[in-house]
Amino acid sequence: MRHETADGVLYARLHPGTSLRERIASLEALKEIGFQVGDGFMVGLPGQGPEELAKDLTFLRDLHPDMIGIGPFIPHSQTPLHDCEGGTVRQTLIMVALARLLVPDALLPATTALGTLHSRGREQALSVGANVVMPNLTPARVRPKYQLYENKICVEEDSDQCRSCIEWRIELAGLKVDMGRGDSLRSMKRRPSESTAMGAI
Numbered sequence: 001m002r003h004e005t006a007d008g009v010l011y012a013r014l015h016p017g018t019s020l021r022e023r024i025a026s027l028e029a030l031k032e033i034g035f036q037v038g039d040g041f042m043v044g045l046p047g048q049g050p051e052e053l054a055k056d057l058t059f060l061r062d063l064h065p066d067m068i069g070i071g072p073f074i075p076h077s078q079t080p081l082h083d084c085e086g087g088t089v090r091q092t093l094i095m096v097a098l099a100r101l102l103v104p105d106a107l108l109p110a111t112t113a114l115g116t117l118h119s120r121g122r123e124q125a126l127s128v129g130a131n132v133v134m135p136n137l138t139p140a141r142v143r144p145k146y147q148l149y150e151n152k153i154c155v156e157e158d159s160d161q162c163r164s165c166i167e168w169r170i171e172l173a174g175l176k177v178d179m180g181r182g183d184s185l186r187s188m189k190r191r192p193s194e195s196t197a198m199g200a201i
Contacts, residue, residue, distance in 0.1 A: 001027060002040040002069055006059040007052040010045065027063060036187050038107075040069030043095050044087020053095060061102040066184035067132070068103060070095050071111035074149035089118045093128050100129025105185040107132045116153050126173045132182070133170060135162045 003023050005011050011020040031037045041056040060068055072087030092114060100108055110130035114121030122133060136154055138146065143155045154162055167177050 001030070001038065002042075003027065003056075003059060004041055005045060005048065005052060006041070006055040007048070010047050010052055013047065014045065024059075024063075027065070031063070031065070036066040036184055037063075038067035038069060039063060039065040040067075040071075041095075042071060042073040042087065043092045044073040044085070046073075046081060046084040057095070057098055057102055060099055064103055064186070065106060066187055067107040067109070068099050069109050069111060070099060071113035072117055074113055074116065076147075076149050089114060089121050089124065093124055096125050096130055097128040105189075107182070107184050109134055112136070112153060113149065116149065116151060123169055123173045126170070126175060133166050135159065135166050137162075 001023075003011075003020065005014070006020070008020045011023070012018075027037055027039055039060065041060075043053070045052075070092060072089065072092045073084075074086045075081050075084050092111075096108060096110075099106070108130045109132040110122035110125035112122075112134075114125050118124065122130075126133070136143070136157070137159050140156060140158050147155070154165070157165065170177050
């Protein structure tokens with residue numbers, strides 16, 4: 001459940017009628033009751049600059065989530081932000097690398113959005129600190145109905161094709177595929193009574 005931006009003014013502008021404080025309270029509540037919590041933000045949002053990105057990284061350091069998703073903002077033609085400039089691969093990779101340094105035991109995905117902006121975007125993310133690649137298991141026939149951004153990669157691949165492609169890309173990056181459950185390192189360090197798997201957000 002990404003906070004998306006840790007700047008309250010920017011958050012309110014992008015989410016009228018809601019507040020960053022409410023989103024943070026929800027993340028903290030999930031963490032408190034024992035969920036493995038995922039958080040993250042988008043890079044290249046309209047009105048976002050170095051100061052706002054620093055706030056995002058500081059927030060991640062303090063929250064210390066189990067998973068951190070960082071991806072580029074990609075404008076969609078059917079949204080109010082359709083004419084805005086999006087985030088870049090380079091900007092996003094820098095944030096991924098800094099997040100790895102600040103929260104070294106987090107799961108850090110190489111996002112599909114990076115692969116959409118650059119043919120080797122996910123491999124580049126793995127080279128700077130990402131350690132998770134997520135296959136798309138949504139049935140191919142319904143994927144076109146769920147597109148947060150246009151020209152998304154792998155929309156027409158079935159699950160087996162997606163898995164084969166991802167495994168090939170991980171090995172191409174010089175890494176080894178681990179088909180384990182995917183619990184975060186931090187959750188595995190907790191005492192048994194605290195690590196009862198309730199779910200993952």
